[in-house]
Amino acid sequence: MRSFVTLVICAVVLVPAAALSAAAPRTPLDAASRLSGLRIHHAVAEAAVSTSRYAALYSRAWQKEYPESARRFESAAYAQFGLATHSVTPTPTRAWYDVATHRLLVQRTPAAGRRALIQEYVRALIDQNFQLKRLAGLRARDRDRWVAAQAMVNGTAALASGLRTPSLRGTALDHFAALERDAGVGPGRALAAELRYVGGRTALDSALHTFPQTTEQLLHVDKFLEREGALSMRLPARAGDVALAGSETFGELDARSLLQAFGVPDAAATAAGWGGGRLARYGNVTVIVLRWDTAADAAEWQAAMPHYAAAAFPGVAPHTCPPLDACWGDLAAGVLGTTSVLASGPGAANVAAALLTAN
Numbered sequence: 001m002r003s004f005v006t007l008v009i010c011a012v013v014l015v016p017a018a019a020l021s022a023a024a025p026r027t028p029l030d031a032a033s034r035l036s037g038l039r040i041h042h043a044v045a046e047a048a049v050s051t052s053r054y055a056a057l058y059s060r061a062w063q064k065e066y067p068e069s070a071r072r073f074e075s076a077a078y079a080q081f082g083l084a085t086h087s088v089t090p091t092p093t094r095a096w097y098d099v100a101t102h103r104l105l106v107q108r109t110p111a112a113g114r115r116a117l118i119q120e121y122v123r124a125l126i127d128q129n130f131q132l133k134r135l136a137g138l139r140a141r142d143r144d145r146w147v148a149a150q151a152m153v154n155g156t157a158a159l160a161s162g163l164r165t166p167s168l169r170g171t172a173l174d175h176f177a178a179l180e181r182d183a184g185v186g187p188g189r190a191l192a193a194e195l196r197y198v199g200g201r202t203a204l205d206s207a208l209h210t211f212p213q214t215t216e217q218l219l220h221v222d223k224f225l226e227r228e229g230a231l232s233m234r235l236p237a238r239a240g241d242v243a244l245a246g247s248e249t250f251g252e253l254d255a256r257s258l259l260q261a262f263g264v265p266d267a268a269a270t271a272a273g274w275g276g277g278r279l280a281r282y283g284n285v286t287v288i289v290l291r292w293d294t295a296a297d298a299a300e301w302q303a304a305m306p307h308y309a310a311a312a313f314p315g316v317a318p319h320t321c322p323p324l325d326a327c328w329g330d331l332a333a334g335v336l337g338t339t340s341v342l343a344s345g346p347g348a349a350n351v352a353a354a355l356l357t358a359n
Helices: 002-022 028-036 051-065 068-079 114-130 143-161 172-181 184-209 215-219 221-226 252-261 267-271 295-312 348-358
Strands: 045-049 095-098 103-107 242-249 274-282 285-292 326-328 331-336 339-344
Touching (some): 028 114, 045 051, 051 103, 068 242, 068 274, 114 184, 143 184, 143 215, 143 242, 143 252, 184 221, 215 221, 252 267, 252 274, 252 295, 285 295, 295 331, 331 348
Parallel strands (some): 045 103
Antiparallel strands (some): 095 103, 285 339, 326 331, 331 339
16 A cells, blocks of 8 residues: 555656656757758757847858949949939848858847747758758859749748748838848748648758749749749840940849839739849949740830839939830830830930840
């Protein structure tokens, strides 16, 4: 009898201890693995640093990925399309996984929230399972492809962490920058959710093993599943008497974001016929040259140009500028078949006309 009572007492004492052990809080890395379904291959080094040190490390990595030459090019280009320019390093969250060093950095104060930590630990797990260093240098080679790949990574992490897009605030440039910066927690998360729904973990892993090649694939699950690439586009070395000074890819997300930044109606539908595009500088003129899936898609984009021009350059009256469709001061837009050109700057109409005939 005494043995039975002793056994019962031990059980009463041990059960709460076992329950407490089972209920013990998981580490953020364990939680990230459980929420994402990604395997932990090894621990993630974590370093808590001061706010100033954190900002300096983040800024250094950001500038390495986004060199000064690219910042100058885009700053000048976007300013000519009505996006009043300023050059700042994006404000980092309070936790950040540095792919180059495989470390997760956190600010000491104020401390990062649980969602921000889970977001970055999932990114670390994606790195362990799919090797994110392969994205190094991609931005300089193909900006649109880089945006799509980064958004897929951040979107997969957001699906686990629960992060969502913040409200848009500020100027048109702020809106444009936010739409591009938050592509992961917006379109990236949406694609990750669709892939997981369609094919489970295997389908989602396929998008991390072979990232979307364009933001068109990021925005449309059918384009991703078909692996539909961008239409080829080569810009001429000269447009009229002006030489090409530089160019980079301009994706469907860019086209959509430009319209959305200025409140153009049906921006997503208008940009959806995108087939390929480049942002370029010819002397002092910036151009957006787009290839569309059909002539009807090109015409739909052109129909949105008056709305864009009125918002981006208020008070500037339209005027005729054959062979282009319309001009507003130094802004010119035209379509020929499945190619459209939007140009801005002194002599934009001549450059746009030359590019249309060249394509």
